[in-house]
Amino acid sequence: MEPTRILTGITPSGTPHLGNYVGAIRPAIQMSHRSDAQCFYFLSDYHALIKCKDPERVNTSSREIIASWMALGLDPDRVTLYRQSDIHETPELTWILQCVTPKGLMNRAHAYKAAVDKNTQEKDSDPDRNINVGLFCYPVLMAADILIFNAKYVPVGKDQKQHLEMARDIAESFNRLYGETFILPEAMIDEKIPLLQGTDGRKMSKSYDNVLPIFLAEKDFRKRIMRITTNSLGPDEPKDPDTCTLFAMYSAFATPEEVATMRERYAQGISWGTMKTELFDYLNAHLEAPRKRYKELMDDPGYIEATLLHGAEKAREYTVPLLEKVRHAVGIRKI
Ligand code: TRP
Numbered sequence: 460m461e462p463t464r465i466l467t468g469i470t471p472s473g474t475p476h477l478g479n480y481v482g483a484i485r486p487a488i489q490m491s492h493r494s495d496a497q498c499f500y501f502l503s504d505y506h507a508l509i510k511c512k513d514p515e516r517v518n519t520s521s522r523e524i525i526a527s528w529m530a531l532g533l534d535p536d537r538v539t540l541y542r543q544s545d546i547h548e549t550p551e552l553t554w555i556l557q558c559v560t561p562k563g564l565m566n567r568a569h570a571y572k573a574a575v576d577k578n579t580q581e582k583d584s585d586p587d588r589n590i591n592v593g594l595f596c597y598p599v600l601m602a603a604d605i606l607i608f609n610a611k612y613v614p615v616g617k618d619q620k621q622h623l624e625m626a627r628d629i630a631e632s633f634n635r636l637y638g639e640t641f642i643l644p645e646a647m648i649d650e651k652i653p654l655l656q657g658t659d660g661r662k663m664s665k666s667y668d669n670v671l672p673i674f675l676a677e678k679d680f681r682k683r684i685m686r687i688t689t690n691s692l693g694p695d696e697p698k699d700p701d702t703c704t705l706f707a708m709y710s711a712f713a714t715p716e717e718v719a720t721m722r723e724r725y726a727q728g729i730s731w732g733t734m735k736t737e738l739f740d741y742l743n744a745h746l747e748a749p750r751k752r753y754k755e756l757m758d759d760p761g762y763i764e765a766t767l768l769h770g771a772e773k774a775r776e777y778t779v780p781l782l783e784k785v786r787h788a789v790g791i792r793k794i
Contacts (some may be wrong), residue, residue: 479662545771694730
């Protein structure tokens with residue numbers, strides 16, 4: 460049986476944190492070991508430009524993300540690992556898809572609507588103030604990322620569900636107009652994957668400034684853990700594990716037996732100081748070897764670059780013929 464094509468993109472606009480690891484990196488690495496899956500993972504650097512106007516940040520983040528994924532165990536030989544901007548077929552397909560995408564569909568996109576709502580609430584006379592066309596057309600670029608590989612499953616967070624529905628709509632419009640060309644992709648949303656809380660107890664997200672970067676130096680990593688917000692219950696007072704950020708972080712890494720034992724110790728009233736120290740020791744033991752590898756990779760940008768270029772070469776074995784087919788289908792062909 461042909462393996463199923465699975466594809467996902469990571470936008471390089473920040474430093475990878477523990478929430479990224481648990482929510483996206485770890486499941487993607489696990490998926491890469493399945494023999495029934497053919498995985499395509501890429502840096503969506505064109506997407507980063509929509510929000511991030513700091514060239515150094517886009518570049519540094521790209522390097523950090525690839526170094527992180529590889530340090531945490533992604534083997535680039537098992538997957539196709541590439542950079543969106545190396546796949547020249549993607550922007551061309553984006554244009555062609557834009558020409559079959561109703562503008563009204565984009566008007567309904569959550570990200571665009573949220574930006575308009577914000578302007579309207581601020582009693583701004585222009586609802587489109589500070590909204591670039593890139594943000595407006597973002598779902599079409601994302602559709603092109605997926606359709607150019609005819610990927611079937613797309614592992615994403617819940618916030619991306621609507622974009623996948625739009626990618627299907629766009630693929631259907633194209634197929635209806637020009638004949639069967641694209642597989643209709645599906646979002647792959649795993650409800651079992653924990654949503655990690657940040658150091659202040661809200662969802663871990665760079666927009667809240669509450670993240671725990673995966674590869675902080677050991678000393679800083681310890682400091683951040685010690686600063687995680689807890690309640691004021693004293694030592695020996697029983698504590699509720701289910702509302703506790705420390706427990707959630709521990710559970711995201713520990714075995715079910717270890718989690719059960721820790722739950723017991725919460726009932727017995729483990730002190731916050733002890734729990735923080737144990738959490739640090741536990742996570743640090745997991746991260747020590749990858750941290751070393753991360754540093755080596757970060758110090759060798761030439762190797763990362765070569766890996767991405769090699770990935771792009773593999774990727775274009777799929778995208779070049781598909782774009783040729785699309786061009787032919789729409790009438791862009793030899794006279
Ligand atoms: N938009 C996604 C995000 O912000 C990243 C992304 C870009 C993506 N293109 C994609 C994800 C294609 C899946 C498939 O998380």
